Amino acid sequence: MSAELIDGKKISQEIKTEVKASVENLKSKGIVPGLAAVLVGDNPASQIYVRSKAKACDEAGIYSEVLKFPKDMKESELLELIQELNHKDAISGILVQLPLPEQISEEKVIKTISPEKDVDGFHPCNLGLMLAGKPTFLPCTPFGIQELLMRSGNDPAGKHVVILGRGSLVGRPLSVILSHKAKGANATVTLCHTGTKDIPRYTKQADIIVAAMGKPEFLTRDMVSPGAVVIDVGVNRVEDKTCEKGYRIVGDVAFEEVKEVAKAITPVPGGVGPMTVAMLMANTLKAAKMQKGLI
Ligand code: GUN
Numbered sequence: 001m002s003a004e005l006i007d008g009k010k011i012s013q014e015i016k017t018e019v020k021a022s023v024e025n026l027k028s029k030g031i032v033p034g035l036a037a038v039l040v041g042d043n044p045a046s047q048i049y050v051r052s053k054a055k056a057c058d059e060a061g062i063y064s065e066v067l068k069f070p071k072d073m074k075e076s077e078l079l080e081l082i083q084e085l086n087h088k089d090a091i092s093g094i095l096v097q098l099p100l101p102e103q104i105s106e107e108k109v110i111k112t113i114s115p116e117k118d119v120d121g122f123h124p125c126n127l128g129l130m131l132a133g134k135p136t137f138l139p140c141t142p143f144g145i146q147e148l149l150m151r152s153g154n155d156p157a158g159k160h161v162v163i164l165g166r167g168s169l170v171g172r173p174l175s176v177i178l179s180h181k182a183k184g185a186n187a188t189v190t191l192c193h194t195g196t197k198d199i200p201r202y203t204k205q206a207d208i209i210v211a212a213m214g215k216p217e218f219l220t221r222d223m224v225s226p227g228a229v230v231i232d233v234g235v236n237r238v239e240d241k242t243c244e245k246g247y248r249i250v251g252d253v254a255f256e257e258v259k260e261v262a263k264a265i266t267p268v269p270g271g272v273g274p275m276t277v278a279m280l281m282a283n284t285l286k287a288a289k290m291q292k293g294l295i
Contacts, residue, residue: 004264006264040071075103096109141276148275162208163192163212164219165213213252219252221258231271
């Protein structure tokens with residue numbers, strides 16, 4: 001048996017089409033949503049991510065600015081730039097691509113972004129609202145995973161979701177989001193991490209497994225019960241001399257073997273990745289509407 005593929009590219013396209021329609025409607029009222037994407041340094045993965053975010057803005061009719069700076073940029077310069085963007089009317093959302101060079105405090109940067117423009121959902125105010133289950137900007141990757149589950153017919157309500165990895169960008173916020181008593185949530189959540197003894201004991205009891213710990217092909221067939229839904233958040237480079245680039249990208253799931261037991265599985269690439277970008281567009285649209293008093 002082979003699992004159904006959960007097509008993140010297709011589902012993200014549906015969301016981007018919905019966003020585009022709302023953007024056109026806003027434009028007819030004279031409102032244009034705008035995103036500022038800030039990139040510091042030359043991390044190759046970050047460059048690709050920022051480019052794909054700007055392209056998605058173009059496709060959705062969202063105005064975008066990509067602001068690039070050298071890796072020796074001073075923290076004070078970046079904080080000043082963010083203050084300017086906080087006050088700039090054409091900018092509804094601000095995204096500072098992480099990770100940042102070591103001379104810059106990510107915490108200070110995130111706290112400087114106005115919570116109303118924090119389309120990444122990383123500001124402590126927005127994290128607090130998320131924890132309280134109040135309306136806010138949800139971090140794009142966990143938000144995208146929730147949408148991916150719902151739109152692929154795998155509502156997490158009443159299910160046992162086992163999350164691997166407690167990182168602040170994915171695992172930890174996802175555990176909060178899916179445990180709320182709300183639509184698209186209401187799951188029983190187990191959060192496994194480096195302190196967990198006997199991880200397979202938990203994954204074998206899971207209806208839904210989300211692998212987000214950043215370990216190449218960690219989740220193997222023997223850890224998954226037949227019929228589970230498997231979401232792979234990993235993006236890992238592994239050396240492969242047979243590839244042109246000398247490496248290939250694999251997820252946190254041993255895809256070829258897990259697909260033989262799972263009911264449904266996300267590919268890497270083409271699973272969670274495109275969803276993150278689609279939810280950023282949705283958050284930018286929401287920011288524009290909020291700032292104009294429409295929601
Ligand atoms: N780096 C990895 N994921 C993300 C993300 O969702 N937002 C930002 N700003 N940086 C990231």
